Amino acid sequence: MSNIFIISAPSGCGKTSLVRELCQTYSFLEQTVSYTTRTIRSGEVDGQDYHFISKDEFIENKKNNKFIESQNVYDNFYGTTYESINEILASGKDAILEIDYKGMLLIKSKIPSSQSIYILPPSVEELEKRLFDRGLDSDEVIEKRVSKAKDELKYVKFADYTVMNDNFAEATKSLKAIILNSKITPYNFC
Numbered sequence: 001m002s003n004i005f006i007i008s009a010p011s012g013c014g015k016t017s018l019v020r021e022l023c024q025t026y027s028f029l030e031q032t033v034s035y036t037t038r039t040i041r042s043g044e045v046d047g048q049d050y051h052f053i054s055k056d057e058f059i060e061n062k063k064n065n066k067f068i069e070s071q072n073v074y075d076n077f078y079g080t081t082y083e084s085i086n087e088i089l090a091s092g093k094d095a096i097l098e099i100d101y102k103g104m105l106l107i108k109s110k111i112p113s114s115q116s117i118y119i120l121p122p123s124v125e126e127l128e129k130r131l132f133d134r135g136l137d138s139d140e141v142i143e144k145r146v147s148k149a150k151d152e153l154k155y156v157k158f159a160d161y162t163v164m165n166d167n168f169a170e171a172t173k174s175l176k177a178i179i180l181n182s183k184i185t186p187y188n189f190c
Helices: 015-025 055-063 082-090 101-110 124-134 139-158 168-183
Strands: 004-008 029-031 067-073 076-081 094-098 115-120 161-164
Touching: 004 015, 004 101, 004 168, 015 029, 015 094, 015 168, 055 067, 055 076, 067 082, 067 101, 076 082, 076 101, 082 094, 101 115, 101 139, 115 139, 115 168, 124 139, 161 168
Parallel strands: 004 094, 004 115, 029 094, 115 161
Antiparallel strands: 067 076
8 A cells, every 4th residue: 555755844954955865765656747837947857857837837736736735835836736645646656745844734634545745854953054054045035934943933733743953964864763663564463
């Protein structure tokens, strides 16, 4: 039986790198590719990192109930389609979703058997440093992200598991343990 894993965290906690590592390690895991209206960043590939679409296309897809979850994050729309999850599960693989806490809560309400894992930063100060160091956003956007992260961290209590990403190798090891544990099927001796 295939599983659905939801990896959630505030921006800058390392969820993208952690999910990438998991998918490279385990061939039974496949990440869903979300749709977004944000501008493509240098190095990103349409259809691989995200499906980059216009706001009008996004709204049309939402109107047609194509998204299992969708959010407005920093003035851009993001969404996961039912189809992307179903295709992965139909192939016999486990689906892994990298989404924000609102998406995590929506998916858990619609698919209670999904397993949610919340990635925590070592501290808000370290999170801010990481956002500055990655150099993707203006100071104003980073301030917004840090402020929002403080609110988002309140939702960690709704996740099935939490993993602190203060050391990438250790965080990866913890995530692997959670995922492999889900693959163990109890044997009924009776």
